Amino acid sequence: MLARSALVIAVVVGVATASCNAQILSVRTVxxxxxxxxxxxxxxxxxxxxxxxxxxxxxxxxxxxxxxxxxxxxxxxxxxxxxxxxxxxxxxxxxxxxxxxxxxxxxxxxxxxxxxxxxxxxxxxxxxxxxxxxxxxxxxxxxxxxxxxxxxxxxxxxxxxxxxxxxxxxxxxxxxxxxxxxxxxxxxxxxxxxxxxxxxxxxxxxxxxxxxxxxxxxxxxxxxxxxxxxxxxxxxxxxxxxxxxxxxxxxxxxxxxxxxxxxxxxxxxxxxxxxxxxxxxxxxxxxxxxxxxxxxxxxxxxxxxxxxxxxxxxxxxxxxxxxxxxxxxxxxxxxxxxxxxxxxxxxxxxxxxxxxxxxxxxxxxxEVPPLRQISWQFSTDGSGLLQLFLPHAAAVGLELADLRGGHAAFWHFGTCAEGSHAFQLETSHLARGAYCAMLTIGAERYHQLVLVH
Missing domain, CATH: 2.120.10.30 (TolB, C-terminal domain)
Structure with missing residues (x-):
């Protein structure tokens, strides 16, 4: 049986010395x-x-x-x-x-x-x-x-x-x-x-x-x-x-x-x-x-x-x-x-x-300035939670993929204002295991391994 209310992982990013490397993709029309x-x-x-x-x-x-x-x-x-x-x-x-x-x-x-x-x-x-x-x-x-x-x-x-x-x-x-x-x-x-x-x-x-x-x-x-x-x-x-x-x-x-x-x-x-x-x-x-x-x-x-x-x-x-x-x-x-x-x-x-x-x-x-705080919570009782602080307005999206590359879930939250946000996530279809989470904030992308218990 899958646990019905298991906190999977919480990640805090953005302490004073923290930074993350991101791949910035530019497009030139030919x-x-x-x-x-x-x-x-x-x-x-x-x-x-x-x-x-x-x-x-x-x-x-x-x-x-x-x-x-x-x-x-x-x-x-x-x-x-x-x-x-x-x-x-x-x-x-x-x-x-x-x-x-x-x-x-x-x-x-x-x-x-x-x-x-x-x-x-x-x-x-x-x-x-x-x-x-x-x-x-x-x-x-x-x-x-x-x-x-x-x-x-x-x-x-x-x-x-x-x-x-x-x-x-x-x-x-x-x-x-x-x-x-x-x-x-x-x-x-x-x-x-x-x-x-x-x-x-x-x-x-x-x-x-x-x-x-x-x-x-x-x-x-x-x-x-x-x-x-x-x-x-x-x-x-x-x-x-x-x-x-x-x-x-x-x-x-x-x-x-x-x-x-x-x-x-x-x-x-x-x-x-x-x-x-x-x-x-x-x-x-x-x-x-x-x-x-x-x-x-x-x-x-x-x-x-x-x-x-x-x-x-x-x-x-x-x-x-x-x-x-x-x-x-x-x-x-x-x-x-x-x-x-x-x-x-x-x-x-x-x-x-x-x-x-x-x-x-x-x-x-x-070097991409880190977000001041990101936290992720996923469970198999149908209730997931993404909490983050945005230093500026940006479009926000979240994607989960299993480790074989199969896409498990997509969430698109639209353009969000500067400040703190909490997004409820429908996760009842997720099987127990490890997933790669990709958080997109404007042109910036953040990756994190998350576990569903």
Missing amino acids: ATGLDTPWEVLWGPDGWLWVTERAGRISRIHPETGQQQVIATLGDVYEQGESGLLGMALHPNFADSPYVFVAYTWRDGSQILERIVRFTYDGATLGDMRILLDRIPGATIHDGCRLLILPDHTLLVTTGDANVPSRAQDRQSAAGKVLRLNLDGTIPADNPIPGSPVWSLGHRNAQGLTVFGGIVYSSEHGPNSDDEVNIIERGRNYGWPTVMGYCDSPTERTFCDQEQVVEPIAAWTPTIAPCGLEYYASDRIPQWQHSLLLVTLKAARLVVLRLDSTRRRVVSEQHFLVGELGRLRDVCVSPDGRVFVATSNRDGRGTPRSGDDRIVELTVATS
Whole structure:
């Protein structure tokens, strides 16, 4: 039985000598007026290469925001989540100026997806060649992120096209991670001879990155269990039988039978994870050896710090919470600069003046004046309490996450005046255990480990 009135922890911050280090995130607008940018890549020319879902491919100068349209695809079909999606550039671009693109098109009443390759002539894209076609598409769950691996093969994430059973059908290209040679042929070492299928059991993966031989992917869950996975050859990731971890009897049986790979992070309530990058640079040392994940529904950047094996998440930080709206993609330049694209014109967001936009993020560690007093009380009888003193008016919010990264609770208190405040918290749904509490006060963030008894 859980204790019904257990004081968990009380923390007092702000004695005369106290201070705390905080990461201050600044945002510089690079480009505005975009229409649902889906992919942002750092090009070999030092420009940002961008797809927009309606069918436009552009180069954008990262300093001036100058935009040069290099292709407009006339046969792109955009409705709901479909349209022009992922893009990848050949790693030896000077010798092989190939641009790989995924988009949906319509054949009668069918929505289909194809992977194509263009050649860049220094000004425009031409010589389109279809590498893979007639992947099932729909107005939702179309994937589709592209990634070229160090062995010069192409990974492609596909959604289940709103038919969950396709994810377990090895004869279908939907609900998979696919692997192709760069000429569209099937690699000889794919797990199923003659098939592009590399892994199966995916619902709708929209993030893909690689570092040190490990491929990471972000994936949308249904109404629970968004995921970050490590993608491995021939493995099953469980959908639609398994959502998130193998933690129900039915899921455990299926996981044992199919040797399902569990995620390294999962979120309930869902956050709608999208673009994903591995951050290896020391330009922002606080983020080195972390995954940078942008989210649509949760409208934030999530930084997932990895352990030395790079296979386990050891901490999670959130930035830009609600500041820019829905975030579709993140791009890291070779020297560690970080760019983020919004997705407020995708039909599910609330466009702001200038949307959609691409911004650059910079982080500095600075001394932040401590609050004079913060106290936290959490129990499992449904009564939680947050008490604090504000030295100035500010917006206040509190978030709890369990130590696996699952989001347990959110509270938004609005803008509060200077002075003392006490907020009652509904905590009856919290299970006993340890949580990471993140208190947001204006642009400042404070972290504390709390225990629910």
